[in-house]
Amino acid sequence: MGDNFRKLLSPIQIGPMTVRNRIVMPAMNTNYATTDGEVTAQLVEFYRARARGGVGLITLGFSYGHPLGRVVPRMIASHDDRAIPGLRSFADAMHAEGAKVSLQVCHGGRRGSSKVSGAQTVAASPIPPLGGEVPREITRQEIAEVVESFGRAAARARQAGFDAVELHMAHGFLLSGFLSPHSNKRTDEYGSSLENRARFPLAVLRRVKAEVGKELAVLIKMNGSDFVEGGITLDQAKETARIFEQGGVDAITVSAATDSTLYMSIQPAVFPRGVLVPLAQGVKSVVSVPVVAVGRINDPQFAESILADGKADLVAMGRSLICDPELPR
Numbered sequence: 001m002g003d004n005f006r007k008l009l010s011p012i013q014i015g016p017m018t019v020r021n022r023i024v025m026p027a028m029n030t031n032y033a034t035t036d037g038e039v040t041a042q043l044v045e046f047y048r049a050r051a052r053g054g055v056g057l058i059t060l061g062f063s064y065g066h067p068l069g070r071v072v073p074r075m076i077a078s079h080d081d082r083a084i085p086g087l088r089s090f091a092d093a094m095h096a097e098g099a100k101v102s103l104q105v106c107h108g109g110r111r112g113s114s115k116v117s118g119a120q121t122v123a124a125s126p127i128p129p130l131g132g133e134v135p136r137e138i139t140r141q142e143i144a145e146v147v148e149s150f151g152r153a154a155a156r157a158r159q160a161g162f163d164a165v166e167l168h169m170a171h172g173f174l175l176s177g178f179l180s181p182h183s184n185k186r187t188d189e190y191g192s193s194l195e196n197r198a199r200f201p202l203a204v205l206r207r208v209k210a211e212v213g214k215e216l217a218v219l220i221k222m223n224g225s226d227f228v229e230g231g232i233t234l235d236q237a238k239e240t241a242r243i244f245e246q247g248g249v250d251a252i253t254v255s256a257a258t259d260s261t262l263y264m265s266i267q268p269a270v271f272p273r274g275v276l277v278p279l280a281q282g283v284k285s286v287v288s289v290p291v292v293a294v295g296r297i298n299d300p301q302f303a304e305s306i307l308a309d310g311k312a313d314l315v316a317m318g319r320s321l322i323c324d325p326e327l328p329r
Helices: 041-052 081-096 140-159 174-179 199-212 234-246 259-264 277-284 300-308 318-323
Strands: 012-014 017-019 023-025 057-064 100-106 164-169 217-223 251-255 291-293 314-316
Touching: 017 100, 041 057, 041 081, 057 081, 057 164, 081 100, 081 140, 100 140, 100 217, 140 164, 140 199, 164 174, 164 199, 174 199, 174 217, 199 217, 199 234, 217 234, 234 251, 234 277, 251 277, 277 291, 300 314
Parallel strands: 023 057, 023 314, 057 100, 100 164, 164 217, 217 251, 251 291, 291 314
Antiparallel strands: 012 017
16 A cells, blocks of 8 residues: 555655654644643643554644734643643654654734733734724734744744744734735835735744754745735745745645635535645745645545645645544554
8 A cells, every 4th residue: 555655655854854754734723722721631632643643743733822812712822831841741742653743833813802812903904804803003012022922932842842833824813914915004114015024924934943943843834825805816925935935944834715715724525625735836836845735635545646746745634634543554
């Protein structure tokens, strides 16, 4: 059977990290953390089954690196040193089964909730998400604080023994909201041009690389398209990916959608397999770092064909691994 999955089951180097195969379990909120965001035995055992089943890279998330970036009550915490022991227990358990682990760090931005964080949400511009609260425009000083918070969260991942950090720049959260011309209407150095819209996310990437770059791999998750009028297009995403590659990113996961098009990030079963693969393929055509494809990749033969055809370097299989932890085996 191994000959049928030569690419899928081959190892790959991502920065300083060697992953045993090309199968990624992407970050998905399980609600298994405590209300304080701490790792629980239930969370560890859920992922241990997938690590034992042979997945190459497990991305734990999403976690909040800034106290005001929390989106849901049981979101994993990475904003405080108290989270380190629980994160370490998670990393140790996954390593014992041969999997590599990445901690996804996110700030909810306009997709957050004052009921959860205790404060008004912040965003690039005061534009509410679909059915959500009106955020206030984040200030320059707060931007600097968020940049630093991502760096400190990455340092905690390093202290906890993680192999990588993934920076969430997709799905309409804070960094994604800056990248998108649909939600970023600023006229200062963080708005208007593509380079300006990328300034804040790029600063986060550089801060995290400066903190852990020689020890941990640093990945980003970004939109290949917002699928909204006036939002991020694939051509814009390709330009942004080039900027992030120059900023030192080690790999890029290409997802899609924002608050009003979430059906494109968690696709219903009627959608074709690999619906977002062309976005990953487009980004891969302009960067040299590994690219992860996502989106209804739920058949190993199909996953192998994506890699064999050079459309991506790794595949994320989320719901497939929820359904069958032994799928890689």
